Amino acid sequence: LSMRPEIHKEDGRPKWDNKFQYILSCIGFAVGLGNVWRFPYLCQIHGGGAFLIPYFIALLFEGIPLLHLELALGQCLRKGSIGVWNTISPYLGGVGIGSWTVSVLVSLYYNTVLTWVMWYFINSFQEPLPWSICPLNENRTGLNEECYESTAVNYFWYRKTLNITPDVTESGTLQWWLILCLATCWAIVYLCTIRGIETTGKAIYVTAIFPYLVLTIFLIQGLTLPGATEGLAYLFTPNLNTLKNPRVWLDAATQIFFSLSLAFGGLIAFSSYNPPKNDCEKDAVTVAIVNSVTSLYASIPVFSVLGFKATTAYWDCLDRNIISIINEFDLPEESIMRQNYTAWVNLLNSSYPEKIAGLRLKSCDLQEFLDQSVSGTGLAFIVFTQAIILMPGSQAWAILFFIMLFTLGLSSMFGNIEGVFTPLLELRVLSNSTPKELLSGVICLVCFLLALCFTLGSGSYWIDIFDSYAGSVPLLVIAFFEVIGVAYIYKIKRFSKDVEWMTGRKLNLYWHITWRFISPLLLLIVFMAFVTLQIQKPPSYAAWNPKYEGFPMKEEKVYPPWVQAICVLLAVLPCVCVPLTALFHLIKQKCRSKDPSFVPPEVFSSQGANS
């Protein structure tokens, strides 16, 4: 056996108060904003219920094995990400450093998204809601032009919140209201992570359970709204033809991967605080299943509300047409209702075609409104806020919704910060006498200062860049090296004995097969496909430019070369840590072996030098 039990008796390592706290922390880390605003969108565009097939296959062959691997690794070696990989092999230390770097980069921009949520939250206490009405222009003759041409909701998001610039190269100025909210968010994160898991363990009870309560409330409310059934039917109607498109499988694989927050190092940190004899296999399966079920559960209220919004928009469209017809032909009110609208139009068109053509009636199609699918920030801050205005008691719904988003994101932030905090604590960056509070304070302060650049006018473009490049490809690479490192360098036989010792039963064949062959292969395929798709077209973005002819449509622009260089840097930096560290140790080894006075210590060598 490679672990001696007595080593773990009193090593002074903090531990979880109880198992439930640990499971809840893992679930909170995995369940994040993506479960609410990315999974329903993917379900919708990839054929509804049919998307669940590639999703569950990816869960089975990629999600659960990798999750189990990380949890077992952390529990077994009882160190943060950097320490764990240094322990397995100094040549693989780069994997830990890469994880740590990704955690830092993601923490920076993720908290800025929470800043936006907080801004909307504190603006929800007004009557009427500020995103429901357009402000007047300077000379009070009409509505603000930008607002009038797009919608009030768009205006509040792009102008009042982001104050977005028309181009990513135009940085604009720092938005002071966002800075205040950013400071608050980082203060909240500091408050919760001030003593590591001692404090996050208490905070997680609220931040992990509260979203489920709110989702249930929204579920009940959503199902009572008119048009909810249309939305749900649209979401879940399976269209098996979409499965022929490889893009669907790729999206399913990446969604599972990013949804479970793998390769961040946070899960390793969480499980390293466990007692060694803990059933990590059951934990992994539990967390993965809860995450997927939460995604499904969240998509029901989201799509009920979207169905409601589409139905309301459809009814508005019909009503506007009806009013113009009634006004034109001076028919009595309520003579044309929504039900007999088409009959009337046909009748009038046959008798007075020129008049009808002159009215320029818009074609109202419910399907078209349902098809307007959005994901990400657009879903939360534009589509959902618009739907909330239409509900009775909008302030309460808005407040609930934004608190839910905030707690969802906060529990994921705990995992991110833990992934940064634990390795630093172990590397003994600060001396032993300095308290943990200082280290977490320094981390939060430095992150806050760095994240100030996301409060510029072009901040949201930069967040998209970080999200697409720092939070995607490096994770795939790091996860690949994790699986290869454990399966082939640490060797499965040794690892399976460790896991057996921890869980108390023999490792299932399923784990052997997935860890050795299926997961690495799947990761490799996903990585290649992902990179191929990215390279195929020059990276572009959609800019909000009021001066664009097609406004309120967004303007498609290409990133300038220096921005593209930054994108590549973000994607490559964490990945390059792996070979660089290996090279560094190789060179160190060579230098040492040339030194005649050097006595080689008992360093682990995978080539079995002691056999």
Next chain:
Amino acid sequence: MLRVLLLTLFVVTIAHTELCKPDAQNAFKVRLSIKTALGDNAYVWDANEEYLFKAVVAFAMRRYSSKSTTQISNVLLCNVTDRVSFWFVVTDSSENVTTVPGSEVEAAIRMNRNRINNAFLLSDKTLQFLKITSTLSPPVEPSTPVWLIVFGVVLCLIVAGILFLIVAGIRQRKKKNKESTERENLEDKGEVTVTVENGIPCETLDLKAGHINGVFAADDERFTSL
């Protein structure tokens, strides 16, 4: 006598039709959406309501020009449809053949729009004067933006929480330091035997041969043969 009367009536009717017709000069179209505004409480548009309308417009003209010469009979309505929509003109009181300029009527209506709306229990949107735009009301802005207040409350709570935790941590550390000095005193008397270095009990460290990495314990059969 009768002939004169009939002739006057005839002239007036002609004049009436001449002055008030769709798209006549100085005529305005009015459109009411009573059912939309009042739902079940909607009243029926009949001659009495028309009379009220004439009265209200005459009132508006009087108030605007402050010469009390406009009479209800000066306001002419025509082309009432089922919608409910109609055209109206205001004629000069002195001679019943010319109409008051449209700009005057417009200004009068604008000035008294609120009173006119309230007489019919309607609003700017449901009682439309098609060529007369309504002025927009300025937005209500509180002296301190509401969000700043909420923000202040949230921030105060958080700062209080942070300070509380930091102070609690410092106190806990002081207590632990005091305890560990007590322990050292006891150790000297040989009562407590656990020595701790870097938080790891010394027994687990093989102090002679350095820190053995437990993962790779010298269990030979663990190492793979080449």
